[in-house]
Amino acid sequence: MRSAMRWARRAADVVRRVIGVPDYERYLVHMRERHPECVPLSRDRFLAERLAARYEKPGARCC
Template sequence: MGSADSLRERWATLTRCVCDGARLMVGQGNYDTYVAHIRKTHPEQQPMTPTEFFRERQNARFGVGGRGGFRCC
């Protein structure tokens, strides 16, 4: 059997994956992943704030500004 630390690490990884999956299912990406991507691939750009990121993801999901997306009404 693995050590308690190994079990904790595996539990933390599983929890993170489940949470990330749930966010993606409802159209909300992971902000930390977004910031890491921007810093790595677009270092000259300033990342959006968490509030801006949330709003942009909501707008994309619901088709605000003619961007397609899911619309219930």
Template sequence: MTDRTELRRPGLARAGAAFARGWRAVQWYVKEVVGENDYDHYVTHLRRHHPDAQPMSRRDFERAKVDRMDTDPGSRCC
């Protein structure tokens, strides 16, 4: 009977790892473009530069973000 390690293909494992890295990169990019990470960036900035300040809740942050977008649409088409 053969050992299972002999049946593994190192090239296939590397390809799978490369695909996984690429997929994570695509997920990160889409989240950045859509703005899903904005709250996390806000909290990180607040903790780094204003450690005594209390961050808004995610709900309040999203509400303020939408209000800002409504008052200053910038280059949006709609």
């Protein structure tokens, strides 16, 4: 049961990353490891910034 749950969570994570959902947790880990001196963006700011970036240049989608 527990391994099934873990498997489902991992599968969900893969799907999220394939469809390009911004990953705030990963960003936080990155900021803590690489830039501990900086204050990371809040979750809302991060998501807003990611969404804006996704739709302002060609290169995210095709015909």
